[in-house]
Amino acid sequence: MQFPAALRRAQSSAINLTAPPIARSVAGIALALVSFGAFLLVIGRNPLSAYATLFTNTLASPSGLSEVAVFMIPFVLTGLAAAVPARVGLINVGGEGQLYLGAWAATGIALFSGIGTPWLMLPLMVLAGFAGGAAWAGIAILLRRWRNVNEVICTLLLNFVAILFVNIFVFGPWKNTGGYGYPYTADFSPAAILPALGDFRLHWGLVLPLLGVVVCYVVINHTRWGYNMRAVGGNVEAARRRGIGVGKYLLLAMLAGGGLAGIAGMSEVAGIQHHLRPGISSEFGYLGFLASWLAGHNPLALLGTAFLLAAIFVAGDLLQISAGLPSAAIFILIGLVLFMVLGLKSRGRAQP
Amino acid sequence: MNIFWLVLGGAFTGAVGPGVSVLYATYGEVITERAGRINLGIEGSMLMGACFGFLTAVETGNVVVAILAGGLAGSLLSGIHAYLVVFRDTNQLATGLAVTLFGAGVTAYAGRSFVGSSIEGLNPVAIPLFSNLPVVGRALFQQDLLAYAAYALGPLLWAFLHYTKWGLSLRAVGESTNVAFAAGRNPARWQVAAIMAGGLLAGLGGAQLSLALTHSWTEGMTAGRGFIAVALVIFGMWSPLRAMIGALLFGGAIGLQLQLQSIGAPISPFILDMFPYIITLAVLTVWTGAALRAMPEGLKGVLKGTV
Numbered sequence: 114m115q116f117p118a119a120l121r122r123a124q125s126s127a128i129n130l131t132a133p134p135i136a137r138s139v140a141g142i143a144l145a146l147v148s149f150g151a152f153l154l155v156i157g158r159n160p161l162s163a164y165a166t167l168f169t170n171t172l173a174s175p176s177g178l179s180e181v182a183v184f185m186i187p188f189v190l191t192g193l194a195a196a197v198p199a200r201v202g203l204i205n206v207g208g209e210g211q212l213y214l215g216a217w218a219a220t221g222i223a224l225f226s227g228i229g230t231p232w233l234m235l236p237l238m239v240l241a242g243f244a245g246g247a248a249w250a251g252i253a254i255l256l257r258r259w260r261n262v263n264e265v266i267c268t269l270l271l272n273f274v275a276i277l278f279v280n281i282f283v284f285g286p287w288k289n290t291g292g293y294g295y296p297y298t299a300d301f302s303p304a305a306i307l308p309a310l311g312d313f314r315l316h317w318g319l320v321l322p323l324l325g326v327v328v329c330y331v332v333i334n335h336t337r338w339g340y341n342m343r344a345v346g347g348n349v350e351a352a353r354r355r356g357i358g359v360g361k362y363l364l365l366a367m368l369a370g371g372g373l374a375g376i377a378g379m380s381e382v383a384g385i386q387h388h389l390r391p392g393i394s395s396e397f398g399y400l401g402f403l404a405s406w407l408a409g410h411n412p413l414a415l416l417g418t419a420f421l422l423a424a425i426f427v428a429g430d431l432l433q434i435s436a437g438l439p440s441a442a443i444f445i446l447i448g449l450v451l452f453m454v455l456g457l458k459s460r461g462r463a464q465p
Numbered sequence: 466m467n468i469f470w471l472v473l474g475g476a477f478t479g480a481v482g483p484g485v486s487v488l489y490a491t492y493g494e495v496i497t498e499r500a501g502r503i504n505l506g507i508e509g510s511m512l513m514g515a516c517f518g519f520l521t522a523v524e525t526g527n528v529v530v531a532i533l534a535g536g537l538a539g540s541l542l543s544g545i546h547a548y549l550v551v552f553r554d555t556n557q558l559a560t561g562l563a564v565t566l567f568g569a570g571v572t573a574y575a576g577r578s579f580v581g582s583s584i585e586g587l588n589p590v591a592i593p594l595f596s597n598l599p600v601v602g603r604a605l606f607q608q609d610l611l612a613y614a615a616y617a618l619g620p621l622l623w624a625f626l627h628y629t630k631w632g633l634s635l636r637a638v639g640e641s642t643n644v645a646f647a648a649g650r651n652p653a654r655w656q657v658a659a660i661m662a663g664g665l666l667a668g669l670g671g672a673q674l675s676l677a678l679t680h681s682w683t684e685g686m687t688a689g690r691g692f693i694a695v696a697l698v699i700f701g702m703w704s705p706l707r708a709m710i711g712a713l714l715f716g717g718a719i720g721l722q723l724q725l726q727s728i729g730a731p732i733s734p735f736i737l738d739m740f741p742y743i744i745t746l747a748v749l750t751v752w753t754g755a756a757l758r759a760m761p762e763g764l765k766g767v768l769k770g771t772v
C-alpha cells in the first residue's frame with residue numbers, strides 16, 4: 114500500500130537520494146561523526162583531538178584492533194541471530210536474552226561436566242550455548258505459532274527474564290564460595306577457556322562468527338533450504354502453495370538464530386570472562402540486531418557493520434577514560450550513526 | 466489461607482503506584498498505534514522523562530516544571546522516531562530500538578552527576594472521604610497527582626478518540642492513509658503529531674517513575690517498562706480504558722512481588738522480579754484472538770498477522 118503520487122511528492126523531503134547505497138552509508142557515518150563532534154564541542158572537549166586519539170587507539174594500534182575484534186564476535190553472532198530469522202520474515206530482537214541463556218548453558222558444561230580436554234570441552238560448550246539460545250528463541254516462535262503472539266514483543270520481554278534467570282544462578286547455587294561475596298561462578302578450568310589469539314584480549318572465539326557468517330551465507334544463498342527460506346520470507350502464501358513447509362522453516366530459522374546468539378554467550382564466558390557473572394553483555398544483542406539491520410540482513414555485509422559498531426564501542430571505552438563520559442554515553446554516538454545511516458539508506462518515500 | 470489474602474490484598478493496594486508510569490506510556494502508545502505507527506522508542510522516551518524530570522526537580526525544586534520537562538524530553542526524543550519513520554520511511558521496529566538506545570545514552574550522560582541526589586518530588590495526597598473507603602480507599606485515593614491525572618486521562622482519551630473530529634481523523638489515518646488523504650487529512654502530519662504526543666505521555670510516565678515512585682534517578686531505571694507498555698496496548702486492544710486494566714495487572718505483579726518479599730517468601734528475588742514480564746506475556750498470550758480483530762489496519766503491515 115502506498116500513498117497517492119500527489120502525497121508522495123508533497124512529502125518527499127529535501128534530501129534527494131540518488132547516490133549508491135555505500136556512498137549514502139558513508140555519508141551517514143560522516144554526518145553522525147560531525148553531529149557527535151558538535152556534542153563534544155558543546156561539552157567543552159576538542160572533537161578533532163578526541164577523534165584523533167580514538168583513531169590511533171582503535172584502528173591504528175594492534176591492541177586497539179584486537180579490542181575491536183573482541184567486540185565483533187558477539188556483534189556478528191547476535192547479528193546473525195537477527196539475519197537468519199529475517200530471511201523467513203521473522204524479527205528476532207531477543208539476541209540479548211539468547212546470549213545470556215547460551216552463556217548459562219555453556220557455563221553449566223564448563224563447571225559440571227568434569228571433562229579435562231579442551232578438544233571435547235569446547236565443542237560441547239558451543240553446542241550447549243547453541244541449545245540454550247535456541248531454546249530461548251523457541252519460546253517466542255512457539256508462542257507465535259500457537260497463539261499468534263508477535264515475536265518482537267515476546268523476544269524483547271524475554272530478554273529481561275533471561276538476565277534475571279542468570280542472576281538466580283550466579284547469586285544462588287552457582288555462586289563461587291571463595292569469590293569474596295561477588296556474584297560470580299567459580300573460574301573455568303583451563304580446558305573450558307578459549308585460548309588467546311595474539312598478545313591481547315582477542316581469543317580463538319573469533320573463529321565462531323567467521324564460521325557462522327560463511328555457513329549462513331552459503332546456506333541462505335546456495336542451498337535448497339536457503340531458497341525455500343527466502344520464498345517463505347518473500348510471500349508466505351505463495352510458498353505454502355508451492356508445497357514448502359512454512360511452519361518448519363519459521364521454526365528452524367528462529368532456533369538457528371537463537372542458537373547463534375547463544376554461541377555469542379558461550380564465547381563471552383569462555384573467551385573473556387572465564388566465569389559467569391551478571392552483566393556479561395552491554396546491550397550486545399541489541400547492537401547485533403541493529404548491525405544486521407544496517408547490513409540489510411546480509412551475512413557478508415554484517416561483517417562490515419559489526420566492525421563499524423565494534424570500533425565505535427571500543428572508542429566509547431576510551432572516551433570514558435579520556436573524556437570522563439559514562440560508558441553508556443557511547444550509545445549517543447551509536448544512536449546518531451544508526452539514525453543517519455537508516456535515514457539516508459531508505460528511499461525517503463513515505464509508506465503507510 | 467489468611468496469609469494468602471493478606472498478600473493478595475497487599476498486592477492490590479500496592480498495584481496502582483507502580484502501574485501509573487506504565488499506564489502513561491501505554492496511553493502514549495495507544496495514540497501512536499491508533500495513527501498506524503508503532504514506536505519501540507517509548508522505552509527511551511520514558512527514560513528521558515525520568516531523567517530530565519528528576520534533573521529539573523533537583524535544579525529548580527519545582528515539581529510542576531519538572532513534570533513538564535519530563536514530558537517535553539520524552540516528546541522530543543520521539544520526534545526523531547517520527548521524522549525517520551514518517552518522512553524517511555525507515556523500518557519502524559529497528560528505528561524504535563535505535564531511538565531507545567540513543568535515549569539510554571543521552572540520559573546516562575545527562576544524569577551522571579545526579580545519581581544519588583535527593584528531591585522532595587511528588588508525594589501522595591489523600592483525597593478526603595474517598596481515601597477512608599475500605600480496601601480501594603488506600604489503593605486508589607492515596608496517590609500522587611500524576612496518578613489522579615492518569616485516572617482521568619483514560620476516559621478523556623477514549624472520548625477524544627471516539628467522539629471528537631480530531632480523534633476520528635487520527636483513527637482514519639491509522640486505518641488507511643489513502644482514505645484519510647482522500648478525505649482531506651494530511652496523514653504524515655497526523656502521524657508525527659500522534660508519535661510525539663505518545664512520546665510526551667511516555668515522558669510523563671517516566672517523570673512519575675523518578676519523581677513519585679523512586680524519588681531518585683539511576684541509569685536505565687525504566688527496565689523495559691516501555692516495552693511492557695507496547696505489550697499492554699495489544700492486551701488493551703488499542704483502547705485507553707482497557708489499558709487501565711493492563712497497567713493495573715502490571716502494577717499488581719510488582720505489588721505481589723513486593724508483598725512476597727516483605728513476608729520473606731522462600732522464593733529467589735530474581736524469580737519475583739520476573740513477574741511483571743511473565744505476567745505481561747501471559748495476558749498477551751491469552752488475549753491474542755480478540756486483539757487481532759481489534760488491530761488498526763495500518764499496523765497489520767508491520768505485525769503481519771500476529772499481535
